[in-house]
Amino acid sequence: MKLQVRIVQQxxxxxxxxxxxxxxxxxxHVADLRDLKLERCNELQGEYCIDTTTVRCMAxxxxxxxSGVPLVFVNIQTEQIPSTEETHFLKREIATSKQKINNANQIMHGIRLWFLPGLAEILVVLIPQPGEARFGMEIKRTEEGFVYIYSVMRGSPADRAxxxxxxxxxxxxxxxxxxxxxxxxxxxxxxxCSASLVHCCDQSEMxxxxxxxxxxxEMIQVHVMAWSNQTRPSPIPDVGGLAALLHPKSDSSL
Known part of the structure; x- marks a missing residue:
């Protein structure tokens, strides 16, 4: 998000x-800039309610x-989770929130976000030949936690596939x-987790x-997500006044 600000004396x-x-x-409206640990930042936010969690989810x-990740919005829903259960979900969960009741018990509320690949999830089989030392593709991770391919070597198994x-x-x-x-x-x-940290795969393990x-x-199976030139994300509902943020930018890529 871009903000218009001016430098002022504190x-x-x-x-x-x-x-x-x-x-x-x-x-x-003045920003208070500090060097804080994550726990202190979470404490200062006080955003443990379902509305703010939903807004963060859609953001x-x-x-x-x-960023250029080919996803299409499907649905968003909330659900309650027992307080004794770990704050982890099975699929497509993006945020969690807490609500205190009677200053004793806690009810966990989860936000479940459903999305699909822009066009399809395509299976690619990489088959190396004797003497080849690489599959021929370099990978990076977006700030949101998605792993993507940023270069492919010519004549490599990835190129042939x-x-x-x-x-x-x-x-x-x-x-x-x-x-x-x-x-x-x-x-x-x-x-x-309940601290809003997104759990991602271990890139070094990959x-x-x-x-x-x-x-x-040995051959290896890789599924990739893509969409055609004509395909664009489906409309996303306005949650908490985020309509201006919920459209792909043609001039940004990680």
């Missing part, structure tokens, strides 16, 4: 000349689509070629799996 810092930022259109999805062709087509339209499964095991961000397979000259 109150109470006449001698030390400390500065902070102020909203350009309202002098009453996460909006940022994901804006058609990955480079898909990568170049998507890159030309500023979309990402996202890996959704490796050896049929999902590597998508699927759940979060590289170990690929390295082990290439060392043994």
């Amino acid at each position: 109150k109470g810092s006449i001698l030390q000349r400390k500065y902070t930022i102020q909203a350009a259109t309202d002098h009453k 996460w999805f909006s940022a994901t689509v804006s 058609g990955v480079r062709e898909m990568y170049e087509e998507l890159s030309a339209n500023e979309f990402l070629l996202v890996i959704s499964r490796l050896q049929c095991k999902s590597i998508m961000p699927m759940n979060v 590289k170990d799996i690929l390295t082990s397979a290439i060392d043994q000259y």
